[in-house]
Amino acid sequence: MKDGLEHRAEIAVPVNSRRNFMRTAAVTAGAGLLLEGLDLISAQESGKKAPLLVFPAATKDVTPFKVHVTQAALDDLKQRLANIRWPNKEPVTEWSQGVPLGKAQALVEYWRTRYDWRRVESTLNGLPQFRTQIDGLGIYFIHVRSKHENALPIILTHGWPGSIIEFLQVIGPLTDPTAHGGKADEAFHVVIPSLPGFGFSDKPTEAGWRLPRIANAWAALIARLGYSRYVAQGGDWGAGVTSWMAKQREPGLAAIHLNLPILFPPPPPPPAGYTAAEQGAVAQLVKYGSDGSAYASIQGTRPQTLGYGLADSPVGQAMWIYEKFQAWSDNKGDPAEAISVDHMLDDISLYWLTDTAASSARLYYESFAKDFVRMTLDMPVAVSIFKGNLFVPPKVWGDQTYSKLFYWNEVPKGGHFAALEQPELFVAELRKSFAQVR
Amino acid sequence: MELGERLLKDDLENRTGARASIISRRGFIGAAATTGVAGLFSPGFVPISGEGSATAAAQIVHPTTTEEVTPFKVDVPQAALNDLKKRLANARWPERETVGDWSQGVPLQKAQALIAYWRDKYDWRRFEARLNAFPQYRTQIDGVGIHFIHVRSPHQNALPIILTHGWPGSVVEFMEVIGPLSDPTRYGGRAEDAFHVVVPSLPGFGFSDKPVETGWDVNRIARAWATLMPRLSYERWVAQGGDWGAGVTHALAHQRPPGLIAAHVNWQFVFPEKLPENPTPAEQRAIEGASRFANDWSGYFREQATRPQTIGYALADSAAGQALWIYEKFQAWTDNHGNPEDELSTDAMLDDISLYWFTDTAASSARIYWENTRAGKAGASGGRIELPMAASVFPHEIFVPPKAWAEALWPNLFYWNELDRGGHFAAFEQPKLFTDELRNAFRSRRA
Numbered sequence: 090m091k092d093g094l095e096h097r098a099e100i101a102v103p104v105n106s107r108r109n110f111m112r113t114a115a116v117t118a119g120a121g122l123l124l125e126g127l128d129l130i131s132a133q134e135s136g137k138k139a140p141l142l143v144f145p146a147a148t149k150d151v152t153p154f155k156v157h158v159t160q161a162a163l164d165d166l167k168q169r170l171a172n173i174r175w176p177n178k179e180p181v182t183e184w185s186q187g188v189p190l191g192k193a194q195a196l197v198e199y200w201r202t203r204y205d206w207r208r209v210e211s212t213l214n215g216l217p218q219f220r221t222q223i224d225g226l227g228i229y230f231i232h233v234r235s236k237h238e239n240a241l242p243i244i245l246t247h248g249w250p251g252s253i254i255e256f257l258q259v260i261g262p263l264t265d266p267t268a269h270g271g272k273a274d275e276a277f278h279v280v281i282p283s284l285p286g287f288g289f290s291d292k293p294t295e296a297g298w299r300l301p302r303i304a305n306a307w308a309a310l311i312a313r314l315g316y317s318r319y320v321a322q323g324g325d326w327g328a329g330v331t332s333w334m335a336k337q338r339e340p341g342l343a344a345i346h347l348n349l350p351i352l353f354p355p356p357p358p359p360p361a362g363y364t365a366a367e368q369g370a371v372a373q374l375v376k377y378g379s380d381g382s383a384y385a386s387i388q389g390t391r392p393q394t395l396g397y398g399l400a401d402s403p404v405g406q407a408m409w410i411y412e413k414f415q416a417w418s419d420n421k422g423d424p425a426e427a428i429s430v431d432h433m434l435d436d437i438s439l440y441w442l443t444d445t446a447a448s449s450a451r452l453y454y455e456s457f458a459k460d461f462v463r464m465t466l467d468m469p470v471a472v473s474i475f476k477g478n479l480f481v482p483p484k485v486w487g488d489q490t491y492s493k494l495f496y497w498n499e500v501p502k503g504g505h506f507a508a509l510e511q512p513e514l515f516v517a518e519l520r521k522s523f524a525q526v527r
Numbered sequence: 528m529e530l531g532e533r534l535l536k537d538d539l540e541n542r543t544g545a546r547a548s549i550i551s552r553r554g555f556i557g558a559a560a561t562t563g564v565a566g567l568f569s570p571g572f573v574p575i576s577g578e579g580s581a582t583a584a585a586q587i588v589h590p591t592t593t594e595e596v597t598p599f600k601v602d603v604p605q606a607a608l609n610d611l612k613k614r615l616a617n618a619r620w621p622e623r624e625t626v627g628d629w630s631q632g633v634p635l636q637k638a639q640a641l642i643a644y645w646r647d648k649y650d651w652r653r654f655e656a657r658l659n660a661f662p663q664y665r666t667q668i669d670g671v672g673i674h675f676i677h678v679r680s681p682h683q684n685a686l687p688i689i690l691t692h693g694w695p696g697s698v699v700e701f702m703e704v705i706g707p708l709s710d711p712t713r714y715g716g717r718a719e720d721a722f723h724v725v726v727p728s729l730p731g732f733g734f735s736d737k738p739v740e741t742g743w744d745v746n747r748i749a750r751a752w753a754t755l756m757p758r759l760s761y762e763r764w765v766a767q768g769g770d771w772g773a774g775v776t777h778a779l780a781h782q783r784p785p786g787l788i789a790a791h792v793n794w795q796f797v798f799p800e801k802l803p804e805n806p807t808p809a810e811q812r813a814i815e816g817a818s819r820f821a822n823d824w825s826g827y828f829r830e831q832a833t834r835p836q837t838i839g840y841a842l843a844d845s846a847a848g849q850a851l852w853i854y855e856k857f858q859a860w861t862d863n864h865g866n867p868e869d870e871l872s873t874d875a876m877l878d879d880i881s882l883y884w885f886t887d888t889a890a891s892s893a894r895i896y897w898e899n900t901r902a903g904k905a906g907a908s909g910g911r912i913e914l915p916m917a918a919s920v921f922p923h924e925i926f927v928p929p930k931a932w933a934e935a936l937w938p939n940l941f942y943w944n945e946l947d948r949g950g951h952f953a954a955f956e957q958p959k960l961f962t963d964e965l966r967n968a969f970r971s972r973r974a
C-alpha cells in the first residue's frame with residue numbers, strides 16, 4: 090500500500106517544470122517578461138489550472154511505477170472536447186488537405202463520449218512497469234520476464250506518433266508463447282521503454298538527446314536489468330535507435346530486427362539504372378519528401394512553436410496523430426480498417442495526458458536530419474517488410490547496407506504500425522528471425 | 528423542394544461556409560444524414576451532440592454577399608471575446624524549449640508573456656473601432672464574398688491603388704498608411720501624391736469568405752481583384768503587395784487587366800531559372816536567404832502547403848496556438864534586435880492575431896499555400912513581366928534579390944529602391960518609409 094501511494098502520480102503541479110521555470114526566471118531576471126508594462130508571470134501562472142501528470146523523480150534504482158491519471162485530468166479533457174472550435178470544412182473530398190472535418194468530428198465525439206482511458210490504464214497497471222534514471226533522465230519501461238528462463242531478452246522501441254501502446258498485444262505471445270500458439274523455445278523476456286520525451290519517460294531539459302545517446306541509454310537499461318545477451322527491435326524512430334545500437338555495437342547486443350529499415354537516402358543506382366522495384370521505392374521516397382513529410386519539417390525546426398497548439402488543444406493533438414494512422418497504416422482509406430479506434434485513442438490519449446507534443450517533436454529537431462539516415466551495419470540484421478507501409482524498399486538495398494543481413498521477409502498485411510496492426514504476424518516475424526540467434 | 532429539405536440544404540451550405548459562418552448542431556446532423564458521413568461506424572453512428580453552445584454563439588456571421596458593394600462593419604460578438612479570454616486563461620503549456628534562443632520556436636517565457644497580455648491587457652474593441660472608422664465593404668466576386676477597406680482621397684485625381692496583404696498578415700498591416708496615402712496633405716505630403724486606397728482581405732482571410740471549392744490560387748485572386756477595381760469605377764489603377772500579396776501582384780502584372788498601369792512589390796520574385804555559377808556577393812546573399820528559408824524556415828510553409836486542414840484543428844481550437852504560430856514570424860521576419868517588440872507593438876501584433884482568431888481563418892488562410900503549391904505558383908521565380916514594375920527592397924526581407932535580377936526579368940522596371948530599415952512586413956513595420964516609397968514610385972505614373 091505504501092509503495093502504491095509513493096508512486097502514484099497525482100500531483101497537480103508539474104514539479105520538474107516549475108523548478109526549471111523558476112530557475113530560468115531567476116537567471117534571466119525575468120527580463121523576457123517585462124514587456125510594455127507586463128507583470129512578471131508568477132510561478133503559479135505556469136502551474137495553471139489544467140492538471141498535469143507528474144512523476145516522482147527517477148533514481149538509479151529500478152522503481153516500480155503505476156499509471157494514475159487524475160480524474161481532474163480526464164474531466165479537463167472532456168471539457169475541452171466539448172468546447173472545441175472547429176475550422177471550416179476542407180474543399181476537397183478526401184484526405185489531401187489533412188484529416189477531413191467529418192472524420193475529425195466523429196473521432197472526437199467517440200473520444201468524448203465512449204472512450205475509456207481507465208481501460209488501458211488498468212491494462213498497463215496489470216503489467217510490470219518501472220522508471221529508472223539513465224544518463225540523467227527518468228526512463229519508463231515495461232518489463233515482462235518470461236516464465237521460460239532461457240528466453241531471449243528483447244528490447245522493443247516505438248516511434249512517432251507511436252508509443253508503448255503499439256506493443257501491448259504482443260507482450261503475451263512473446264513472453265508466453267505456449268499460451269499463444271508457439272513453442273517454449275520461442276520465448277522472449279520483453280523490455281519496452283518510452284523514448285525520452287514520450288509517454289511516461291521524462292522530458293529532456295537540455296539539448297543533445299540524439300539517437301546515439303538513446304541507443305547508449307537502452308544498452309545501459311538492459312545491463313541494469315541484468316541481461317548480458319539480448320536483441321533489439323524497432324520501427325520508425327525505434328528503428329533509428331535500434332540501428333544505432335547496432336552501429337555502436339552495444340555490449341551484449343547479438344542482433345537487431347527492423348520493421349522499417351532505414352534505407353534512405355537510398356544507395357546510388359547501378360550503372361544500368363534502378364530496377365523497377367527500386368524505382369518504386371524511390372518514388373515512395375520522393376512522394377514522402379514532397380507531400381508526406383511536412384510534419385517532420387516543422388517538428389524538426391520549430392517543435393516549440395508547433396507544441397503550443399498541440400499542448401493546448403486535444404483535437405489538435407489528436408488530428409496531428411490520426412492523420413498518420415490513416416496515411417501510414419495498411420488501410421483502404423479509413424484508418425479504423427487497420428487499427429481499432431480504441432487503440433488509436435489509447436495512443437493519442439497518452440500523448441495528450443503526458444503533454445508530450447513538444448517534447449516528442451524535439452526528437453526530430455535533434456535527430457531527423459542528422460541521425461535518421463542510412464548507415465552500413467555490420468552486426469546481424471533481420472528485416473520484416475510490411476507491405477502496407479509507406480516505404481517498401483527492395484532487398485538489394487538491404488544487401489548493400491547490412492553486411493550480415495540474415496533475414497528479410499515481406500509480410501503481405503500490415504503497415505507502419507506493424508505490431509499494432511498485425512500483432513500475430515509481427516510476433517511470427519520475431520519468432521522466425523530470432524530463432525537463428527538463440 | 529419541400530420546406531424540410533430546403534432547411535437542410537441551407538444548413539448544409541451554412542455549415543460549409545458558402546453563406547454565413549454559423550455552425551449549427553442541426554446543420555451538422557442534417558449533413559451527416561444527407562451526405563452519409565459514416566464517421567467511425569457505418570450503422571449506429573452517434574451524431575455530434577454539443578458543439579459547445581458558447582463556442583457556437585461566438586461565431587462571426589457574415590451576411591450573404593451579392594455583386595453589389597455592400598457597406599460592412601466589424602462587430603465581434605461579446606461572446607467571442609469572453610470565449611477567447613476563457614481559452615487564454617485555461618491554456619495548457621508544453622515544457623520550455625531545450626535551447627536558449629528562438630531556434631526551436633517561440634520561447635516559453637515569451638509565449639506566456641504574450642498570452643498573458645492578450646488575456647489581461649489587450650483591447651479588441653479599440654482596434655475594432657479603428658477599423659470601423661474606415662469605410663469597409665463586402666462584395667461577391669467569383670462566388671466568394673470579398674471584404675475590403677475603400678478610402679477615396681479628397682483629391683479627385685488621386686491614383687487608385689489596391690494593396691494586398693499576405694500570411695500571417697492582414698489588412699491590419701496597412702492601418703497606418705491608408706491615411707497618409709489617401710490624404711497626404713494631412714500627413715506631411717503633397718496633394719499630387721494622393722491615392723484612392725483599396726485594401727482587400729484575401730479569400731479565406733479576415734472578413735472575406737472562406738472558399739468552399741479549390742482553385743483559389745494567386746491567378747484567380749488576381750482576376751478577382753481585376754473585377755473589383757472596375758466595380759469601384761476605377762479605369763486606371765496600380766497594384767501593390769508583399770508576401771502572398773506580392774504573389775497576387777505578380778499575377779496581376781502577368782495578366783495585365785485593362786486599367787492596370789503599373790505594379791509595386793516589396794518582395795520581388797526575380798530568381799533566375801538557373802542560378803549563376805559564380806554569384807556576386809549580392810547574388811550570394813539572395814541565394815543564402817532562399818537556402819536558409821528552405822532549410823530552416825519553411826516547416827510552416829510545407830505543413831500549410833500539404834495539410835492545411837490538419838494543422839487547422841490545433842490553430843482553430845487553441846488561441847494560444849494560433850497566436851504563437853503567427854508571433855514566431857513577427858520575430859523571424861522583421862527588422863528587430865531579437866524581439867519582435869523592437870519593431871512592432873504588442874497591440875499591433877495582437878490586432879493581427881485577433882483577426883485570425885475571431886474569424887477562425889487558420890485553416891482557410893493556410894489553404895493559400897496548398898492552392899499555390901499545387902498550381903506551381905509558390906516559388907521565387909515569377910518570370911518575365913512586361914508591365915511597368917516598381918520595387919522597394921527592405922533589408923530584412925526573407926531574401927533580398929539584387930537589382931540585376933529584376934532588370935533581367937522586368938524590362939519596364941521604373942523604380943528600384945533599397946532601404947536600410949524594415950523587413951518582410953514592410954508597411955506594418957515602417958509605415959512612413961512605405962508611404963514615401965509608394966509616393967516616390969508612382970509619381971511618374973500619374974496621368
